[in-house]
Amino acid sequence: xxxxxxxxxxxxxxxxxxxxxxxxxxxxxxxxxxxxxxxxxxxxxxxxxxxxxxxxxxxxxxxxxxxxxxxxxxxxxxxxxxxxxxxxxxxxxxxxxxxxxxxxxxxxxxxxxxxxxxxxxxxxxxxxxxxxxxxxxxxxxxxxxxxxxxxxxxxxxxxxxxxxxxxxxxxxxxxxxxxxxxxxxxxxxxxxxxxxxxxxxxxxxxxxxxxxxxxxxxxxxxxxxxxxxxxxxxxxxxxxxxxxxxxxxxxxxxxxxxxxxxxxxxxxxxxxxxxxxxx
Amino acid sequence: xxxxxxxxxxxxxxxxxxxxxxxxxxxxxxxxxxxxxxxxxxxxxxxxxxxxxxxxxxxxxxxxxxxxxxxxxxxxxxxxxxxxxxxxxxxxxxxxxxxxxxxxxxxxxxxxxxxxxxxxxxxxxxxxxxxxxxxxxxxxxxxxxxxx
Numbered sequence: 001x002x003x004x005x006x007x008x009x010x011x012x013x014x015x016x017x018x019x020x021x022x023x024x025x026x027x028x029x030x031x032x033x034x035x036x037x038x039x040x041x042x043x044x045x046x047x048x049x050x051x052x053x054x055x056x057x058x059x060x061x062x063x064x065x066x067x068x069x070x071x072x073x074x075x076x077x078x079x080x081x082x083x084x085x086x087x088x089x090x091x092x093x094x095x096x097x098x099x100x101x102x103x104x105x106x107x108x109x110x111x112x113x114x115x116x117x118x119x120x121x122x123x124x125x126x127x128x129x130x131x132x133x134x135x136x137x138x139x140x141x142x143x144x145x146x147x148x149x150x151x152x153x154x155x156x157x158x159x160x161x162x163x164x165x166x167x168x169x170x171x172x173x174x175x176x177x178x179x180x181x182x183x184x185x186x187x188x189x190x191x192x193x194x195x196x197x198x199x200x201x202x203x204x205x206x207x208x209x210x211x212x213x214x215x216x217x218x219x220x221x222x223x224x225x226x227x228x229x230x231x232x233x234x235x236x237x238x239x240x241x242x243x244x245x246x247x248x249x250x251x252x253x254x255x256x257x258x259x260x261x262x263x264x265x266x267x268x269x270x271x272x273x274x275x276x277x278x279x
Numbered sequence: 280x281x282x283x284x285x286x287x288x289x290x291x292x293x294x295x296x297x298x299x300x301x302x303x304x305x306x307x308x309x310x311x312x313x314x315x316x317x318x319x320x321x322x323x324x325x326x327x328x329x330x331x332x333x334x335x336x337x338x339x340x341x342x343x344x345x346x347x348x349x350x351x352x353x354x355x356x357x358x359x360x361x362x363x364x365x366x367x368x369x370x371x372x373x374x375x376x377x378x379x380x381x382x383x384x385x386x387x388x389x390x391x392x393x394x395x396x397x398x399x400x401x402x403x404x405x406x407x408x409x410x411x412x413x414x415x416x417x418x419x420x421x422x423x424x425x426x427x
Contacts (some may be wrong), residue, residue, distance in 0.1 A: 244424035245417070248371055269377055269427040276371025 043066040047078050056082040056089070060106070069236050079154035080116040087122045096130040097270050101126070106154055114154070124160040128167055135171040144168065144176065151183065158189035162197050175219045181206055182222035185230045198231035207235060210257075212252035220255065228259035240265060243273075253277040314342065320355035321387065324362040332369040333379040336362075341397055344361035347410045350389050357408040357415055358387035361397065364419035365404075381427070397422035 042050075042062035050059040059082040066075055083106045090099035103123035106113060110266070113119050127150045134143035151157075151164050165180030181203045186216035189197060197203055210223035227235050239256060246253040260266050266274065306314070318340060325336045340358060345351045364387065369375040383402035390396075390407035395417075398405040403425075412418065 085297040115396075240425075241421075244421040248368070267427070269374070269381075270424060272373035273368070273371065273424060275373040 003243065014109070044070070044075065047075070051078055051082065054085075056085040060086060063110075074110050076116075079104075079110055080113060080119050083110070083113060084116070084119045085123045087119070087126055091122075091126040092131060096126050096133060099126040100130045104150075107153065114156070120154055120157050120160075123154065124157060124163065128160075128163055132167055132170075136197075144172070148179075152179065156187055158184045158187035158193055160184075160195070160198075161187060162189070164193075165206070166200070166202050169206070174202075174205045175217075177202065177215060178206045178210040178219040178222050178226075182226055185226060194230075195234070198226075198234035203231070204235060204238050207231075208238070208252075209241070211255040212250070213250055224255065224259060228263065232263065236263070236265060240270075243270065246277075248273065249278055249279075250277075254279065283405070314340075317353060317355035317358075321358050321362065321385075324359045324366070325385070327366055328362055331366050332375055332382070334382050336382065337384035339384070339386045341386055344390065345386040347389060349410045350408065354387060354389070354408060357412055358406065360412075360415040361385070361387075361404065361406040361419040361423070363416055364423055367420065368423060377427075397426045399426050 042065040044066060045064070047059055047063065050056070050062075057080065063075070063079045063082070083103070087099050087103045087106075090096075090102060091094055100123070103119075103126060106119075107123070127147075131147040131150065134146065147164055147168070151161050154160060161180050161184035165177040165184065168180060169177045181197060184197055185194065206219075206228040207223045210217070210219040211227065213220040213223075227239055239260060243253065243256040244258060246256060253274075254277050257266075257277050261271070261274060318338075321338050321340060325338050329335050340354060342351075344417060345354055350357070365378065365382070370376055382403055382404060384404070386405045388405065388407055389409070396407050398407070404423075406419070406422075408415075
């Protein structure tokens with residue numbers, strides 16, 4: 001419609017310049033200016049009705065009809081609930097990957113969703129399902145990379161990082177989970193979840209394996225932080241146990257020794273072992 | 280070594296170790312030879328320990344404790360596993376120095392209380408074995424590092 005009016009205006013401008021300047025040009029400007037009036041912008045009352053009718057996709061489509069200054073707590077609640085429903089709905093229809101992508105688009109569009117726990121939980125669920133499908137299909141490292149990015153996009157969700165680590169272990173060697181567990185613990189998970197992460201056998205396994213990596217690996221540094229600092233109380237017995245099963249002069253023996261000596265956890269014989277294990 | 284001289288060596292060992300002393304039940308000549316051969320296995324490894332770790336171990340197999348049929352006949356392999364593990368640890372200079380200073384005797388026994396476990400009492404290694412011990416050398420190695 002607007003294109004047509006513009007084309008008509010240009011054509012008439014060439015033939016009747018005086019008439020256009022006087023009547024038609026102001027008319028076209030008026031039409032453009034009142035464009036939204038033709039689109040019928042939704043109001044809060046419409047968004048409320050859409051929620052009542054379970055029309056969440058339409059609600060999201062028109063959420064930004066509300067002027068920024070009017071986007072109050074109620075508006076945020078409506079958008080947050082609708083976004084959660086849409087993401088979960090897509091996943092229920094087996095479209096986990098699209099659901100995960102949509103969730104990230106909504107996060108970019110509505111940054112306040114970073115504080116909406118139900119939405120973030122839904123995002124985590126669908127993203128992990130998508131990652132699992134990817135790994136099951138055998139797309140190795142690209143799946144890991146995508147999952148890593150997905151976890152970092154929501155930088156406060158500790159359970160997501162922990163679950164990502166556990167998922168990765170299903171398909172990859174234990175060291176591939178290490179950075180996720182480290183990330184989960186850095187996200188201030190709270191006492192209960194921290195204990196769960198630190199006591200989980202998959203976390204312990206990741207720490208033990210990662211301590212056997214050569215110097216310079218990010219996983220080795222992460223394992224040292226988790227094993228000897230954050231989770232030391234939960235892991236100290238396991239770390240000593242790993243030491244007594246290690247081979248003299250192996251990388252794992254050296255790394256265990258440096259951490260356990262610092263913590264004063266070794267017997268005199270174990271100290272002698274560590275002195276001999278040193279390069 | 281010929282068969283006759285080997286047999287003589289076992290009998291000598293048997294006499295030296297005092298195995299022919301009267302027991303609750305008198306041992307048959309075959310049993311005596313069996314025991315002597317098992318003791319010899321452990322004694323041979325003790326010599327290796329002396330070379331590698333620099334400590335001369337007093338060895339004792341606690342025959343009275345071996346109630347299991349298999350162990351009564353041939354405990355040597357399980358007993359010697361601990362000494363093999365000790366030998367491998369003596370590859371390190373600090374470990375060898377520690378063993379030389381702190382390890383003086385070795386007792387091998389069957390125990391239901393702490394099977395597969397090692398007790399260390401005033402320089403004595405008390406190695407408690409079971410009839411079935413898969414990965415016995417790994418267990419022995421870990422026990423030495425845990426308890427010594």
